[in-house]
Amino acid sequence: MPTPNLIPVAELEARVTRIFEAAGVRPESAASVARVIVAGERDACKSHGIYRIEGCLKVLAAGKAAGDAVPQVHDSGRAVIEVDAGGGFSNPAFDAARPLLAARARETGIAALVIRDCLHFSALWHEVETLAGEGLAALSMCPSYAFVAPAGGKEPLLGTNPFAFGWPRQGEHPYVFDFATSMAARGEIELHRRAGKPIPEGWAVDADGNPTTDPEVALAGAMLPFGAHKGSAISTMVELLSGAMLGEFMSREALDFMGGGGLLPRHGALILALDPQVFAARSGRDPIAEGEKLLSAFGAQGARLPSQRRFAARAASLAGGIPLTDAELAQIERFEAEGLAAPGA
Ligand code: NDP
Ligand code: PYC
Numbered sequence: 001m002p003t004p005n006l007i008p009v010a011e012l013e014a015r016v017t018r019i020f021e022a023a024g025v026r027p028e029s030a031a032s033v034a035r036v037i038v039a040g041e042r043d044a045c046k047s048h049g050i051y052r053i054e055g056c057l058k059v060l061a062a063g064k065a066a067g068d069a070v071p072q073v074h075d076s077g078r079a080v081i082e083v084d085a086g087g088g089f090s091n092p093a094f095d096a097a098r099p100l101l102a103a104r105a106r107e108t109g110i111a112a113l114v115i116r117d118c119l120h121f122s123a124l125w126h127e128v129e130t131l132a133g134e135g136l137a138a139l140s141m142c143p144s145y146a147f148v149a150p151a152g153g154k155e156p157l158l159g160t161n162p163f164a165f166g167w168p169r170q171g172e173h174p175y176v177f178d179f180a181t182s183m184a185a186r187g188e189i190e191l192h193r194r195a196g197k198p199i200p201e202g203w204a205v206d207a208d209g210n211p212t213t214d215p216e217v218a219l220a221g222a223m224l225p226f227g228a229h230k231g232s233a234i235s236t237m238v239e240l241l242s243g244a245m246l247g248e249f250m251s252r253e254a255l256d257f258m259g260g261g262g263l264l265p266r267h268g269a270l271i272l273a274l275d276p277q278v279f280a281a282r283s284g285r286d287p288i289a290e291g292e293k294l295l296s297a298f299g300a301q302g303a304r305l306p307s308q309r310r311f312a313a314r315a316a317s318l319a320g321g322i323p324l325t326d327a328e329l330a331q332i333e334r335f336e337a338e339g340l341a342a343p344g345a
Helices: 009-022 027-042 049-062 088-107 126-135 185-196 216-219 228-244 253-259 276-283 289-297 309-322 326-341
Strands: 006-007 071-075 078-083 110-119 137-141 164-166 173-177 266-274 321-326
Touching: 006 009, 006 326, 009 027, 009 049, 009 321, 009 326, 027 049, 027 088, 027 126, 027 309, 027 321, 049 185, 049 326, 071 088, 071 276, 078 088, 088 110, 088 126, 088 185, 088 266, 126 137, 126 164, 126 173, 126 266, 137 228, 185 216, 228 253, 228 266, 266 276, 276 289
Parallel strands: 078 110
Antiparallel strands: 006 321, 071 078, 110 266, 137 164, 137 266, 164 173
16 A cells, blocks of 8 residues: 555645636635535545545536635525525535524524525535534535436436534534435445446446446446435435425436536535524523433444544544545646646546
8 A cells, every 4th residue: 555645734725725716716715615625535535525626627617617606695584594606616605604594593593594506516514513513403405416216216316415414512523424315425436436446236226227336337327315215205305405495406407407417516505503502491401411411322332423434534634634645646736737627637
């Protein structure tokens, strides 16, 4: 195993920010996008780390995303806050509206953020983790592209539709889970294809509905929901709540709008923030202390909490730098020198 290059988190963030600025993304948005991409790499979430730079640059180069869009926050004073991403990235839109979302949730107990017309490439954990870090419980979800067959079917209809939850903890990292409602994220299958590795059984079927472990065949066929009919139903809920309910694209329309899955999708997103203190106020109990009784019992039976692996990877990256292979570092250098025109980019 070759020794990886260890890049300090702040250095990688600055370099990725410059790559996006050079591609015409406004500085605030470039910083916001770079933060999320580098956080993915820092936390060893490779399917939404630096591998996503290329996809983002491609959609900008195709003129299908607005790097210069300035997110517009619309506040009617009610529980539902809207931010229009104007065809730009979801991340700066979230950053622009987050303080208002958190304040409204504390005021009323519950508030929702609707992100409209955004380019969405990222993991969701950073959103719920940020809100949980502010003492709020949070849910985040969005459609993606119709790559996933419903349980019992064989044709793509649902998206890989990520779903994330965060819960605040005292003196600990928040409890956070974040997953695709398909067996794996599509990015994970693409990384298997690039590495020439088969995918595990049960992730996908070919175009005729037969099981496959060939990532290429899987990408051309249909991915499968996790947990059979249960995952299929949760994925459907994500389509309805963060697509139909918002008046934004569902995964099938998102795919049609972009003319296929070659470019990252544009659609809406829904983030809910809840203040546990408001919900528990009349009970006289401390919701965070009550939650701890559950969460602190996992380790005793050898179970781990979701995000525990991620937080351990984060600690290692912060202490020693983010490990990148020679090929990954060379690609960053090529993007810095030539942007998307870089040979082999
Ligand atoms: P994983 O299956 O890798 O992980 C899902 C969650 O389960 C994580 O919180 C993970 O924590 C936790 N987990 C994994 N193993 C265990 C275990 N043994 N015990 C307890 N918890 C565990 O995620 P996916 O491949 O489904 O999704 C990866 C990412 O892709 C997500 O961040 C998602 O948001 C993103 N995505 C984005 C899409 C988009 O449209 N923008 C579409 C689809 C996915 P840990 O990280 O610590 O292992
Ligand atoms: O990995 O499934 C995925 C995905 C779709 C859009 C962004 N990530």
